[in-house]
Amino acid sequence: MPRIGEWARRVWFLLTRRKRERELREEIEAHRAAMGEPLRFGNSLRIREEAMDSWGGRWIDAIFRDIRFSVRMMARMPLLTAVIVVSLGIGIGANTAIFSGFEELILDPIPGVDGSSRYLLIEPVTASGDYAGGASFPEYVDMREALASFRDLAAFRMVQVNVAGPGRTERIFAVLVSENYFSTLELSPSAGRLDFPADASGDAGVVISHSYGEREFGEATAAVGRIIEVNGRSVPIAGVTPKDFRGTVSGLAFDLWIPSALSGAIFPDSDETRNRSARGYSVVGRLDEGIPRGRAQEDLDRLMARLSSDFPSSNDGHTARILSFWRAPRGGGQFVLPGMALLQAVMIALLLAVCGNTANLLLGRAMSREREMGIRMANGAGRWHILRLLMVESLLFGIVGAAIGALLASGAAHALSNVRFSTLLPVRFDPAVDGLGLLFSAGLGVASALVFGMVPALHLAREGTLGIRTRSRREPHRARRALITAEAALAVSVLMAAGLFLDSFRQTLDTDPGFEPAGMLLASYDVSGSDFGQTLAPESGRNLLGSFTARLLEGLKSLPEVEAVGIAAFVPLDIHGLPMTRVRVEGYAPADPDGDLALTNVVTPGYFEAMGIPLVDGRDFSPLEDTTSPLEVIVNEEFARRFLSSNPAPGQIVVSGEERLRVVGVSGDSVYRSFSEPVMPFVYYSYRDRMRRAGQIHVRTRPGTESLLAPRVEQVVRGLDPTLPLFDVRTMIEHVETNQFLRRIPAQMFVVLGPLLLLLAAIGIYSVVAYSVSGRRSDIAVRLALGAKPDSLTRGIVAECFSAVGVGMAVGWMVVVVIYDHLSGGTYEPAVFVGVPATMAAVSIAAAWIPARKAMRVELPRLLNDD
Amino acid sequence: MLVLKVLGAGPLHGYAIAQRIHALSSEELKVEEGSLYPALQKLLVKGWVRASWSISGSGRRVRLYRLTSDGRKQLDHEIARYERMARGISALLEA
Numbered sequence: 001m002p003r004i005g006e007w008a009r010r011v012w013f014l015l016t017r018r019k020r021e022r023e024l025r026e027e028i029e030a031h032r033a034a035m036g037e038p039l040r041f042g043n044s045l046r047i048r049e050e051a052m053d054s055w056g057g058r059w060i061d062a063i064f065r066d067i068r069f070s071v072r073m074m075a076r077m078p079l080l081t082a083v084i085v086v087s088l089g090i091g092i093g094a095n096t097a098i099f100s101g102f103e104e105l106i107l108d109p110i111p112g113v114d115g116s117s118r119y120l121l122i123e124p125v126t127a128s129g130d131y132a133g134g135a136s137f138p139e140y141v142d143m144r145e146a147l148a149s150f151r152d153l154a155a156f157r158m159v160q161v162n163v164a165g166p167g168r169t170e171r172i173f174a175v176l177v178s179e180n181y182f183s184t185l186e187l188s189p190s191a192g193r194l195d196f197p198a199d200a201s202g203d204a205g206v207v208i209s210h211s212y213g214e215r216e217f218g219e220a221t222a223a224v225g226r227i228i229e230v231n232g233r234s235v236p237i238a239g240v241t242p243k244d245f246r247g248t249v250s251g252l253a254f255d256l257w258i259p260s261a262l263s264g265a266i267f268p269d270s271d272e273t274r275n276r277s278a279r280g281y282s283v284v285g286r287l288d289e290g291i292p293r294g295r296a297q298e299d300l301d302r303l304m305a306r307l308s309s310d311f312p313s314s315n316d317g318h319t320a321r322i323l324s325f326w327r328a329p330r331g332g333g334q335f336v337l338p339g340m341a342l343l344q345a346v347m348i349a350l351l352l353a354v355c356g357n358t359a360n361l362l363l364g365r366a367m368s369r370e371r372e373m374g375i376r377m378a379n380g381a382g383r384w385h386i387l388r389l390l391m392v393e394s395l396l397f398g399i400v401g402a403a404i405g406a407l408l409a410s411g412a413a414h415a416l417s418n419v420r421f422s423t424l425l426p427v428r429f430d431p432a433v434d435g436l437g438l439l440f441s442a443g444l445g446v447a448s449a450l451v452f453g454m455v456p457a458l459h460l461a462r463e464g465t466l467g468i469r470t471r472s473r474r475e476p477h478r479a480r481r482a483l484i485t486a487e488a489a490l491a492v493s494v495l496m497a498a499g500l501f502l503d504s505f506r507q508t509l510d511t512d513p514g515f516e517p518a519g520m521l522l523a524s525y526d527v528s529g530s531d532f533g534q535t536l537a538p539e540s541g542r543n544l545l546g547s548f549t550a551r552l553l554e555g556l557k558s559l560p561e562v563e564a565v566g567i568a569a570f571v572p573l574d575i576h577g578l579p580m581t582r583v584r585v586e587g588y589a590p591a592d593p594d595g596d597l598a599l600t601n602v603v604t605p606g607y608f609e610a611m612g613i614p615l616v617d618g619r620d621f622s623p624l625e626d627t628t629s630p631l632e633v634i635v636n637e638e639f640a641r642r643f644l645s646s647n648p649a650p651g652q653i654v655v656s657g658e659e660r661l662r663v664v665g666v667s668g669d670s671v672y673r674s675f676s677e678p679v680m681p682f683v684y685y686s687y688r689d690r691m692r693r694a695g696q697i698h699v700r701t702r703p704g705t706e707s708l709l710a711p712r713v714e715q716v717v718r719g720l721d722p723t724l725p726l727f728d729v730r731t732m733i734e735h736v737e738t739n740q741f742l743r744r745i746p747a748q749m750f751v752v753l754g755p756l757l758l759l760l761a762a763i764g765i766y767s768v769v770a771y772s773v774s775g776r777r778s779d780i781a782v783r784l785a786l787g788a789k790p791d792s793l794t795r796g797i798v799a800e801c802f803s804a805v806g807v808g809m810a811v812g813w814m815v816v817v818v819i820y821d822h823l824s825g826g827t828y829e830p831a832v833f834v835g836v837p838a839t840m841a842a843v844s845i846a847a848a849w850i851p852a853r854k855a856m857r858v859e860l861p862r863l864l865n866d867d
Numbered sequence: 868m869l870v871l872k873v874l875g876a877g878p879l880h881g882y883a884i885a886q887r888i889h890a891l892s893s894e895e896l897k898v899e900e901g902s903l904y905p906a907l908q909k910l911l912v913k914g915w916v917r918a919s920w921s922i923s924g925s926g927r928r929v930r931l932y933r934l935t936s937d938g939r940k941q942l943d944h945e946i947a948r949y950e951r952m953a954r955g956i957s958a959l960l961e962a
Binding site for chain 2: 005006009010013023024026027028030031032033034035046047048050051052053054055056
């Protein structure tokens, strides 16, 4: 304990040093006056100094002095300070932003739930090792009973329902959950109750989100007890979730939770609570304290083995895995994690490049401070003192840079959370720079300071006395060349990565999608939610559904503004992707014995015209009312090329499952799942043959007027069935842009970061050459006087600098090529692989040439007088 | 240690401490001001003495040092250590 008191006193004495010094002086004067022989008294100043030294911890004082000195230095060179601090800020900020994203995905995957990283998922796996697409409800019930190591297990499944609230009817994403869902997550309601009653009595209610409650009822508490209609069924609102909680699927935000007891009422066709083959549930829970995951996995393996033998039709050979929550195979995390990891690596390289550049700039300045350091050392400052002063400077740069970085990252995170990522899915990405993020920034700041501060500090501390200059000329030169090489390598890698991200984004803009997005409006409907849908019996309903769909098409076509209309089950470039199937063509041997893979969609006649996809051969589908002609398909050109050896397709027979279908037409190829995907063979089925309750309406009108069409389309639908909601009304252009968002964000980042990095590298090279040349002024002047041509001298200097840059660029280029090849093996876009290095080379040469040229104008007589 | 001992009797200011040490040591020991004041500052930092300003008998402003309870303990420690050391040295010299 005394030690702490002593330290506290030391700090206090240091802080009040001035006052104490005055008191000491007075005291010593009094002592001197009291002495008979005042002249015998020693040197007052030295006694004071020694007295204060005995406080110990003078080094704290020295550090404060160093800090003050550094701040003054930084103020005296505002431009250099600004460049260093801003470039550090950008480098650190970029890294912190991505780190916050990781932090959110992994450490806090379920916002609103405490300690959400402790939650685990159980995912069934098929015999072949693939994820089975979730558990079935009966399977979940077995798991809950058998796995004692979990505190509790809950099940949940994303569904789409029509909800008629007080204000309007809309189609939203809801979650079907087991009754213990909220208790497993240990959540308390913000209003009402979250524990669904255990029995499936008529009193079972649903739970809504806080924001939905505020949106629809003005205030969350007002929602409790109110009735809403879900898929036509009236249910009371039993409770409201806490404000921050939006569900247990990473990246998505939900508004409605439905207990499984109500699933029969809301999805009348579904037997999912009893059907072991109806998979799709995610199982989530927390382990009991102290129980290792291994034990739970063992229990799980035993259970799955038992189920496999008890229920072979649904569980044959199935096992299951316990996963950390962020590894959810069907969550948003898997979607973005690989891209984020890549981005983080690139950002670290960016920061290193910035450090290298800063080290260079500081080294340049260090050389101008040799005289200052020499004087200090002559006055008794040890090497350690010099080192400490320079490290304090560097740390100051680092901390300020980190502060700027944290601010930038915070701003970026804020901007990101406001972006509407998808019009279809309720995507929400909400990274924020919190305490851990700030710590990360600070850590990066300190680490960077150590990295770039070491070099000039070591150089200056090595300096002997004022006189020795020839030796010092060579050493920093080597150091600076090494720095330039490293910086060039890093810069070219980051710039090429930037170029690749930008290019991938550009591809999404430039690639001809094969259809005409401009002028198209999309809208979704699903009759299951309407009164009409409720009455449809599964079998006989087909005809009623068919005529409904036909009337819908007619109604839409009759609108004067509509040029063409079609309905399809799926829209290309959607996050959900497109279903795939295996088919065989009669008379042709398939390449794969199981059948050839093709993407599929189900469309009505008029679809191709509405989409602007040409029919290059054959014709469109027969009308929906035509019940006589045989089953039909339309294939795309790629399908014909691959599986029909380009023989004419119309008339061929395609076998899919049990059905034999006739090819009636060939469509042009278009973009299906993503812009960069190579063309896949495609099979279009007809709505007539594969009638569906739901569909996506595609209408074509004059470009620019699409959104105006929305209310007219709604009118037509209401005219057919007022209880049928229309949802997700958006233009095709909006839909396509949503698909591009994942590439747009890094592209936007790099549009700013790329040129900045290039500028930084240029500044670094400029300063190196300027400095090295200024040191050789006498040398140059003598040579000029002796008759050397300025041009050849300039070329020499530039070449010398460029050799360092060139080596660095070559190394960086090769690293990028190797990694790119390994990761994607895509095409080598010349704009990136040739253009970027060439640009950087040109900039480097220019950055070296300018100071070299300026040096040529030196005059000999003036020079000789200078030293 | 010497300063601590001298302050054991009561608070003193710097000059008085030097005088007292000289007097009580049968004029053998003389503390130079160059070592006194650094020593006093060290005692202050360690918390073994406390200082306060006051007016002396002759009307001058003086800084008085007084022993703290920690200081008293420290004094006992140092005396014990010194005596051990002295005994050891005597034993050695008589051997």
